[in-house]
Amino acid sequence: MADVILKADDLFKHYPIKGGVLRRTVGHVRAVDGVSFELNRGETLGIVGESGCGKSTLGRVLMRLEEPTSGTVNFDGVDMFSQSGSTMRKLRRDIQIVFQDPYTSLNPRKTVGDIIAEPFEIHPDVVPKGGRKKAVQELLEMVGLNPEHINRYPHQFSGGQRQRIGIARGIALRPKVLICDEPVSALDVSVQAQVINLMEKLQDELGLSYIFIAHDLSVVRHISDRVGVMYLGRMVELGTEEEIYQRPTHPYTQALLSAVPVPDPTMRGKREQIVLTGDVPSPANPPSGCRFHTRCFKAQDRCKVDDPELIARPDGVAEHRSACLFAEPRVIVETTDVTDVEHDSRFATTEVVDFDDFADDSGLMPADAFATADRSQSVDETEGPLDRPSNTHGPVDDEPLEKRGPRV
Amino acid sequence: MTDTIAATVAPGAAGDDVGEARSLTQDAWRSLKKNKMFWISVALIGVFVLMAIWPSLFTSKDPGFGDINNVRATPSAEHWFGTDTQGYDIYARTIYGARASIIVGILASLTTLLLGGVLGVLAGFYGGWLDALLSRITDIFYAIPLILGGILFMASFPNGANSNYFVVVGKVVLVLTVFGWPTIARLMRSSVLQVKPNEYVLAARALGASPWRIIRSHILPNALAPAIVVATINLGVFIVVEATLSFLGIGLTPPAISWGVAISDALNAIRTYPHILLFPSLFLSLAVLAFILLGDAVRDAFDPKSR
Amino acid sequence: MTTTTTSSAPVSDYKPDADGRLLEVDDLHVEFHTQEGVAKAINGVSFDLHQGETLAILGESGSGKSVTAQAVMGILDMPPAVIPSGAIRYCGQDLLTMPEEQRRKMRGPEISMIFQDALSSLNPTFPVGWQIGEMFRQHRGMNKSDAYAQAVRLMERVAIPAAKERVKQYPHQFSGGMRQRIMIAMAIALDPAVLIADEPTTALDVTVQAQIMALLAELQEERQMGLILITHDLGVVADVADRAAVMYAGRIVAKAGIDDLYARPAHPYTRGLLESIPRLDQKGQTLAAIGGLPPNLTRIPAGCAFNPRCRMAQDVCRTDVPALRDVGQQKSACHFAEEVLNG
Known part of the structure; x- marks a missing residue:
């Protein structure tokens, strides 16, 4: 049996929907609706799903940034949700989080040194006061940044560099588990690879376990050992990278995989496309039976009634967990094993150090230089968990937007 | 926007600060430094503050000395702004009058910022029933116009004949605070x-930071700028309210010297001797204008969209 | 359905040339005059677009791809933007020297555009049908009920279910994918010859992205539009484009037919990009990164703008700007393009 470091059991997170003049609870948004999984020591568990599936909420519940409605998380033998006060604080050293948006995840009014030193100030017994500057510089070096930039402010760095700073803060206390909530989705393609490589390097050096939450199936395949697929607050399929990508048994996983474009024009028209119809139903009013039956190309009458469990089902080679009554393997992606292919180092590097030719000559990054706002909008769009309630009188087919504070 | 189009900045000019750490505050200060309105308002405020602290710097005349033989004189070399109905030197009285306005303005701004700031932060940060309660209280006070509140309060607790100057000033500041904090609280x-x-707030919570720490090092530094701007602009408003209350005879009352009192006295002779009214009103308007200009300049500097 | 559009449409004054060429951008320059200095967003971009063709403009943030689209569409904010030189010819007529009134009339019937963020591109205070119908009221002088009928027809065309019932609903009542469909309906309302899609699916989920791209491809086929697809996604480009231009620091650094671009890249930047993306169909892939960052547009490096990040850079790359020249079947702006192509 593998060495389990974190085990989530039947996690629920429901947000009440308040309505009417008296602001009574008129329903619930079932953001996370019965999720169980385990994370092994030193592995990367990828969690994929589309916006509104509850993956970000799951990350926040695991961090206890949100209190779960019910369910337990066993972290290294400790029941996480029954801890409080100083034991919980101590537990936080072992489980940390890296956020998606490199622009809002760093306090703009603090220097990089202050940001990375904050964990040491909150947990003063980890590093004695005199050694903190050195510790911060070591961390900067570890994430491939210039340690002399300790006095700079976040806006003087590019998106990729800021994400490195966020990672440095995340690993400062040497956690055992790092939850990464869409850590590369706000970055440019050429920068993504650097951050992914950095995360892999850190995992090897520090023996970290990752929960890698993302919507990009290609990135998740690259970094994960095991993968969980979420739909409407549920985990619909869970298995090793090979099981999920080479012999998926759940129709949703299959549809998701078939929709991902592959950067290879020779594949055009040759790949099987499963086009899903309709929109994701509202998590406030999920369909009965199997959550996916409204959009499923395989759905039978039974699926409207019976709620399939996430249990091991045969996948052609062996078996892995899938929540479909009619689970059967289907090859969606023809996989080539390129483990032994040497990459051509003339054009790109696997080196993780950030050589900042440009960062040195200016505090302003090209993307900020004028208002093209190329990608910032997409960041806004996906920022924060999307599966929270917004408007109780809204239409049913709309995915709920981000919940703002009460009566802003 | 006009500054940006001018494009007099040579390419590479921004490269001067190679490797220099630039905080957002420093950036704001830099853009403030370039703003003419900022310097004009600072100069004006500087002069008014000097007047308030050290009026004898500006005039050697005694504002309390009334020359009955020379009332309602027009401006002359002897009396720059002329004399009023009591024969007081208007210039000296206008200079000495700055003190009341400046003290009331600055103190009331600080106290509203403090009270409104604290309540606003508590409501915004903790939310829930505390927010509901504080927000309703804020709404109630917000609904009472500042002047009306001031009049009711000052009329209910009138000044005694020999009330101490600072007690009266303190009362005015108190009433402005009681009815002035809701704007700041809502904004905050x-x-x-x-x-x-x-x-970054979530990250601090994930690290186990205490609420106090989160408020102090993450929330406040990022949420304070708009409140400071409004407090600066409010300063002008408070000066006006103080003058109004004094004008109505329920704020500062003679023998205390203030612009409001001076304006009130001048009204008796407004048709025949308008200069008696002109000078204190001019100073009052200038002081209010200076603080509003300063607030605007600071707002522009802190709002990245205007840059 | 298409027949109704063409019959009600006035005959266009613009005709593509004998080769079917609709649009020709010639040595376009765009600058932004900011406090930080002059940002050279576009430095000599040239390309053309033919009927029924999909041209992808690929690039990362700050590469100038969106600015190019906005310049063609004529929706750049000027100031701060300035177009010091260059020409954008539509059916032989230079759009940049054309009076604004004439140009405005072309937006919609000749050239139209869809944006990344459909929610903020739609006016929240009007029903979607009213907004689609506006195109007909403004350009064709249609009355209210005819315009609504046209809106319903278009909503049906972009596969919005229950179009008749939903035509009076407001943008917030639609999901992200549906909103993007509404944007597309507005863009194709007047049967434009050129459609510019600026990151049309970046904000959408992958299953919805697939639907939208399929819809775009279908409409293009049906109406023989010239489609300019602005994107950073190499996967999407491989799926739909005929040709692609790769932009870096305001220049086109590579231009090629779609197969050549992926199989035989002739620019180190393109090669680097291809090596840096994780692929769904590969296992055990070594991810390699280009390293560094795109340059600040106020201080583009001398010589080849890519030279500080290029692992092949020689002295000549630091002094001479490489021209976009023919290399085999494609074009590359690299002094060592042949080596990149062959090695």
Whole structure:
């Protein structure tokens, strides 16, 4: 049996929907609706799903940034949700989080040194006061940044560099588990690879376990050992990278995989496309039976009634967990094993150090230089968990937007 | 925007600060330094503050000395602004009158910022029933116009004949605070609500930071700027309210010297001797204008969208 | 359905040339005059677009791809933007020297555009049908009920279910994918010859992205539009484009037919990009990164703008700007393009 470091059991997170003049609870948004999984020591568990599936909420519940409605998380033998006060604080050293948006995840009014030193100030017994500057510089070096930039402010760095700073803060206390909530989705393609490589390097050096939450199936395949697929607050399929990508048994996983474009024009028209119809139903009013039956190309009458469990089902080679009554393997992606292919180092590097030719000559990054706002909008769009309630009188087919504070 | 189009900045000019750490505050200061309005308002405020602290710097005349033989004189070399109905030197009285306005303005701004700030942060940060309670209280006070509140309060607790100057000033400041804090509280609450969902706040919570730490080092530095701007602009408003109350005879009362009192006295002779009214009103308007200009300049500097 | 559009449409004054060429961008320059200095967003971009063709403009943030689209569409904010030189010819007529009134009339019937963020591109205070119908009221002088009928027809065309019932609903009542469909309906309302899609699916989920791209491809086929697809996604480009231009620091650094671009890249930047993306169909892939960052547009490096990040850079790359020249079947702006192509 593998060495389990974190085990989530039947996690629920429901947000009440308040309505009417008296602001009574008129329903619930079932953001996370019965999720169980385990994370092994030193592995990367990828969690994929589309916006509104509850993956970000799951990350926040695991961090206890949100209190779960019910369910337990066993972290290294400790029941996480029954801890409080100083034991919980101590537990936080072992489980940390890296956020998606490199622009809002760093306090703009603090220097990089202050940001990375904050964990040491909150947990003063980890590093004695005199050694903190050195510790911060070591961390900067570890994430491939210039340690002399300790006095700079976040806006003087590019998106990729800021994400490195966020990672440095995340690993400062040497956690055992790092939850990464869409850590590369706000970055440019050429920068993504650097951050992914950095995360892999850190995992090897520090023996970290990752929960890698993302919507990009290609990135998740690259970094994960095991993968969980979420739909409407549920985990619909869970298995090793090979099981999920080479012999998926759940129709949703299959549809998701078939929709991902592959950067290879020779594949055009040759790949099987499963086009899903309709929109994701509202998590406030999920369909009965199997959550996916409204959009499923395989759905039978039974699926409207019976709620399939996430249990091991045969996948052609062996078996892995899938929540479909009619689970059967289907090859969606023809996989080539390129483990032994040497990459051509003339054009790109696997080196993780950030050589900042440009960062040195200016505090302003090209993307900020004028208002093209190329990608910032997409960041806004996906920022924060999307599966929270917004408007109780809204239409049913709309995915709920981000919940703002009460009566802003 | 006009500055940006001018494009007099040579390419590479921004390269001067190679490797220099530039905080947002420093950036704001830099853009403030270039703003003419900022310097004009600072100069004006500087002069008014000097007047308030050290009026004898500006005049050697005694504002309390009334020359009955020379009342309602027009401006002359002897009396720059002329004399009023009691024969007081208007110039000296206008200079000495700055003190009341400046003290009331600055103190009331500080106290509203403090009270409104604290309540706004509590409501915005903790939310829930505390927010509901504080917000309703804020709404109630917000609904009472500042002047009306001031009149009711000052009329209910009139000054005694020999009330101490500072007691009266303190009363005015108190009434301005009681009815002036809701603007700041509402502003602070909404700006806290904007800052709170930022991921750096979540990151601090994930590290186990205490609420006090989160407020102090993450929420406040990022949420305070708009409140400071409004407090600066409010300063002008408070000066006006103080003058109004004094004008109505329920704020500062003679023998205390203030612009409001002076304006009130001048009204008796407004048709025949308008200069008696002109000078204190001019100073009052200038002081209010200076603070509003300063507030605007600071707002422009802190609002990245205007840059 | 298409027949109704063409019959009600006035005959266009613009005709593509004998080769079917609709649009020709010639040595376009765009600058932004900011406090930080002059940002050279576009430095000599040339390309053309033919009927029924999909041209992808690929690039990362700050590469100038969106600015190019906005310049063609004529929706750049000027100031701060300035177009010091260059020409954008539509059916032989230079759009940049054309009076604004004439140009405005072309937006919609000749050239139209869809944006990344459909929610903020739609006016929240009007029903979607009213907004689609506006195109007909403004350009064709249609009355209210005819315009609504046209809106319903278009909503049906972009596969919005229950179009008749939903035509009076407001943008917030639609999901992200549906909103993007509404944007597309507005863009194709007047049967434009050129459609510019600026990151049309970046904000959408992958299953919805697939639907939208399929819809775009279908409409293009049906109406023989010239489609300019602005994107950073190499996967999407491989799926739909005929040709692609790769932009870096305001220049086109490579231009090629779609197969050549992926199989035989002739620019180190393109090669680097291809090596840096994780692929769904590969296992055990070594991810390699280009390293560094795109340059600040106020201080583009001398010589080849890519030279500080290029692992092949020689002295000549630091002094001479490489021209976009023919290399085999494609074009590359690299002094060592042949080596990149062959090695």
